[in-house]
Amino acid sequence: MAQINAQAKEIVLKLLYFGIEKAGKKTNLNWIYEQTPSSRKSPLQEEKLEMQQTFFFEYLAEPSFQIAGMKVKCNLFSISMDALSSDWAGKYLEGIDGIVFVVDSHEKSLSNNIEALFALENFLKEKTSSLADIPLIFQWNKQDIADAISPEDLNREINAYQCPAILACATSGEGIWKTLETILKKVKNKVQTQLEISDTKENLKVQESDFEIDRPSLKITTQLPKKWLKKTKSLEIPGSLQQKEEEQNSTAPSPLNTIRDESNEETIKYSLPPMEMPSEKIEEETEVVVNKEQILESSAHEDTEIDKRLQDILQSHTQERDIMIATEDKAFRMEESETKKIQEIPIEIKEKLKSQKNITKKLEPPKKSQEKDSGIMDLDIFEQKETLSFNIIENQEDKGHTLSEKTAVKRLIPPEKKFFSALPEKSSQEALNILKSGKPLENCRIQLLDLRNNTFEKSFTIQHCEIDQLLGDGSDFNAAVSLFSTTIFQTMTFGGENPSLFKNTLTLKDVEVKGESNFDKIIFSKKVSIMNSKFLGCLKMNEALLENGFSVMNSQVAELLCQRTHFRGPFTVTDTTFNSVLNLQHCKFQGVFLISSSQFQRAHFMNSLFQNKTEFLNCTFEKSGNFGKIQVEKDLTIIGCLCYGTFHIGEAYFKGDLYIRRTEFFYDASFSKLLACSIAIFEKNTFSSIADFSMAEFRHTKFLQTKFNGVTNFQESIFGDSVELLECEFNQRVHFNRTIFLQKVDFRETKFNGMVSFANLLGDYVLLNCNQIRGKLLAEKEKDYAIMEQEYLTLRKIFEKNAQDDDRNWAHWNAQRAARKKTSLFSWKPWMMVSKMADYVFLDLGCGYGTKPVNVLFLSFVMVFLFALAYTGLSFPNGFKPEQLIPNGINSLITSIIAFLPAGLTYWGGIAILDFTNIADCIYKVLLLAENTLGMFLFLLFTMTFFRKLLRY
Structure with a gap:
């Protein structure tokens, strides 16, 4: 717990960084230590005990961060999971105010992280605490590594407490300050709440003490009723108090000089000064000023020993004192311990008391006709105190203190007392x-x-x-x-080990059960109906047999457990809320299964068999809906449902049709390894997060007006019959890697707003347009040229089968580009660099790898112009003359055109008469020969590209 130093106006918090080995705990502390000024930290210390080590130091928060106007000092320390088994772990975990669970995001460390979380929870439970009582946050560390688990998966697998989670990289310092700030805010909120509660309690105590001082004293000068004395005599009085009373009885004439207040365990002493009073005055003062009425003597058949004691009290010296105030305080401020003790009085004793006394109603003041028979109600001891307090309230009203009966009843009801x-x-x-x-x-x-x-x-x-x-x-x-x-x-x-047998109907209507309801292993021969009822505890029907139907209507169930139960009749749930868990695992449903307009926190149907029509209509799944490995022999229909948590229907087997319509999945939805032998229709659904259809097998499938707002995965799925995707939208990544379409699949009305992958897709008749996916291939964005080449080759085959020549050429060109980009342009081998450069200029830019003959013409014009510029420069051997620029330029362009065309072959004859002494003339003739060679090559390239495309059309 937080330690408060009122003099220094300082609060000391204890924060733990916990996790598996090498998760990044020490790195977190080191980074915080290095970034903190020396004036706000103590030296970083390391302690090693029993082969385990811990690191810790004191950290002073920024002056602006305060709790209740006091500065905050934190003791930051770290231990690993292995340290929990040592004896000294309790020393560090005792009184912790906050926990940062550092999670290693490495995929291989997932099971170790979960094991560490369970180990910490079990350790705290042994110390009479729990993770739910301590501020906790998670830090997803090492998110920068290649095989890091995504935050969504970590949150689903580990963060069952729904605590804040921070993405971090401890080595770079990313997220470390945010982690510390988040845990400090959570601890601050809890500490402030505790301080407010403690301040409220202190204020109430002060008000109570003021109330005791200002309250007017009541006057008592009478004998106490014999009934009340007899009952108080049977109570168990603490040994010390009883012994003290006996000593007083033996030494002093008055036994009422101490009254113990059990609510606060204080002893209030009242001194009785000696007074001489005449016997006539004593007789006059045998009247009680309570309720404006006298309390008369009890019947003569009471115990003679008690009568003698009453006479002794009457003969004792009395005066005005506050005994009734103390008695009232007992009733008003009775603690839970006293109330529980009174409630636990054995039933036999209570019945015995009832048979001996005249019982009146609880909290009802005695009527005038009854006061002569009984001065105080005696249903039980607690009621006696309530009645006595009520009489005192009436006496206060006589003195001008108004207090309503309703207010008095509220004050008299002890905590947790059930009426x-x-x-x-x-x-x-x-x-x-x-x-x-x-x-x-x-x-x-x-x-x-x-x-x-x-x-x-x-x-x-x-x-x-x-x-x-x-x-x-x-x-x-x-x-x-x-x-x-x-x-x-x-x-x-x-139910249970000795279950009952119901041979006829069982009906529960307007029933409220606050504890557990057990119907395990029961055989119900007729229908079971539950209507307008509340089960605030667990309702168990495990391993039961229901022959003729089960229905729940307009009810509230905290938890329904029906594992391995056999329902031979209809199963119907309507307008019902399940506050915790609906568990129908390993069940068999032979009749119609219908759940409508119901709400679930967690619904589990794993490994169940549905032999008839199954429907979920307008239901809400708050945290999870698990249908894994179910078997449905007829249709399964899910219409108008809302899934706010995970939805899993993987590895399910559908012999009949599957219909999912107008349903929204706000979190991950998994259909992996699903087997649908008939029609599967997904219509007007919305998948806001991951939609996983990987390794599923479908027959005839339709996706109609469905939106996929998260990552969608169809990897290695098989579609045995036609597939229609009409007006569907994929707003994030979608994967069709190694997907098999045995019949027609139509993507033409599908919008790919995110990235898409078609690597190794197999399909004989896939309808797709290149404009739908242009610039949207995932591998191209990630520059994975090997996968990019495979995807474009796959698309080339698809377009080629559909006789989409333009799209086929587009896919071919991109596939060749990807093959070229797989290897780097720069190399230590000069010929390799020249070859790659020529490939890029002439094949890629020049003709689009045989798909763009027009590009050859553009490249030819560029080459002619470049050579013309070179010839113009060589036409000024004696220096540049502006007046000759235009004539020389025109002559150079004509020469370049002639050299580029086949007519330039005549220039090859001048090789024999080259004058090597005239360097300018040699360069001029070499350029002519090079341009002629390049022109012939581009002419042949254009001819081949043009005729290839012409023949393909």
Whole structure:
């Protein structure tokens, strides 16, 4: 816990950096230490115990960061998972205020990270704490490595507490300050809340003490009622107090000189000064100033020993004192420990007291007609104190202190005290006799209704009852069983190792069960219906058999566990909320399965068998919906659902049709390894995060007006029949790597707004336009030229089969470009560089690798112009003359054109008469020969490219 130094106005926090070995904990601390000024840190220390080491130092937060106006000092330290097994780990983990869980994002370290989180949770539980009670954040460290797990996957696998998570790279310092700031803010919020609560408690104590001082004293000059004294005599009084009272009885005439206040365990002493009072005055003062009425003597049949004690009290010296104030304080400020002790009085003692006394209603002041018989209500000890306090309130009203009865009742109710409604109480045996007779059990309250190991031949009905605990396992119910408008405060048990047998219907309507409901291993021969009910605890129906249907309507269930349960009839859930878990794993549903307008936190249907029509209509999955490895023999329909958490239907087998319509997936949706043997239709759906269809097998498939806003994966999927993607949008990456389309697939109305990959795609009839994917190939953006070459070769085959010649040429040109770019342009071998340069100029730019003959003409004009410039420069041997520039330029252009065309072959005859002494003339003739050679090459290149394209058309 945070340590507060009020004099120095300083709060000391203890922050732990925890994780596996080499996760980056020490690197975090080192970086913080190096970036912190020396005035705000202590030396970095290392301690090694039992082959484990920890690093720690004191860090003073910035002056602007304060908690309740006090500066903050942090003790930062780090330990690893292995240190939890040592004896000294508790020393460092004791009183920690915040935890930074440093996660190694390396893919191979995922299991170790999860193991470390469980180890920390178990260690804290042994220390009577929990991760949920301590501010916790996660740091996804090492996000810069190649095989780092994505933050989304880490959040799904590790962050079950939904705590803040920071992306970081400890070596570069990225995210380290943000991590420290985030954990400090979380700890600050918690500490401020604790300080506010403590301040509120202190203020209440001050107000209570002021109330005690200002409260007027009440006058008592009478004997106390015998009933109250007799009951207080049976209470267990602490040994020290009892011994002290006995000593006072033996030495002093007055036994009432100490009263112990059990709520705050303080002893209030009242001195009794000696006074001489005449006997007449004593008799006059035998009246109590409480409730404006006298409290008369009790009946003469009470214990004579108590009468003697009362006479001793009357003969003792009395004066005005505040005994009634102390008694009132007991009732008003009774602590939970006292209340619990009173509530735990055995039932037998309470019933015995009830049989001996005249019982009145709780919190009801005594009527005038009853005051002569009984001065104080005595239902139980707590009620006596409540009544006495109520009488004092009336006395205060006489003195001008107004206090409403409603306010008094609120103050008198102790913490966690449960009030039953005003229903008559019946014993378990009485209720059992009524139920066996076939009559309804109604309008009563029962603490324990024990129906175990009985046989009920007639109808069984409980309505408008309040039951603390219902036990019915091992019984046979041969007629209909109904529970209406009944509240069960603890558990309801009909199943387990000795399950009951229901041969007729079971109906629960307007029932509220606050504890666990157990129907495990029960055989229900008829329908089970639950309507307008609340199960605030766990509802168990594991390994049960329901012969004729199960329905839940307009109810609230905290947790429903039905593992390995067999439903032979219809299964229907409507307008129901499951606050925690719906677990239907390994179940068998032979009838129609329908869930509509219901809300789930976590729904699990793994490995279940659905033999009939299955529908989910307008349902909400808050955290997860898991349908992994289910088998559906008929249609599965999901319409109008909202999936805010993960949705997994991978490895499922669909013998019938699969329909998913108007459903939104806000988090990851997985259909991997799914097998759909019939039609699969996805219509007007939205996938906001990852949509994984990898390694799935579909037959006839339709994606209609579906939006994929996250990464979509169809890798290694097989589509055995036609595939239609009409008006679909892929707004992020989509992968069709190694996807097989055995029949026609139509992408023509699909929009690829993100990147796409078609590497090694196989399909005989894929309808696609190059304009849809131009500049959007993932490999091209990532400059992975090997994959880029494979993708363009795949696209070339697709376009070639569809006789899309322009698109085919585009794919061929890009494939050749990718092949050229696989190797670097620069090399230590000169001929290699020349070859690559020529390939780039003449084949890539010149003719588009045989796909663009017009480019050859443009390249020819460029070459003629460049050579003309060279000839113009050589035409001024004696210096540049501006007046000769235009004539010489025109002559040079004509010479260049002649040299470029086949007519330039005549220049080859001048080689024999070269004058090597005239260097300018030699250079001029060599350029003519080079241009003629280049012109002939480009002429042949144009002819081949043109005729190739002409023949292909």
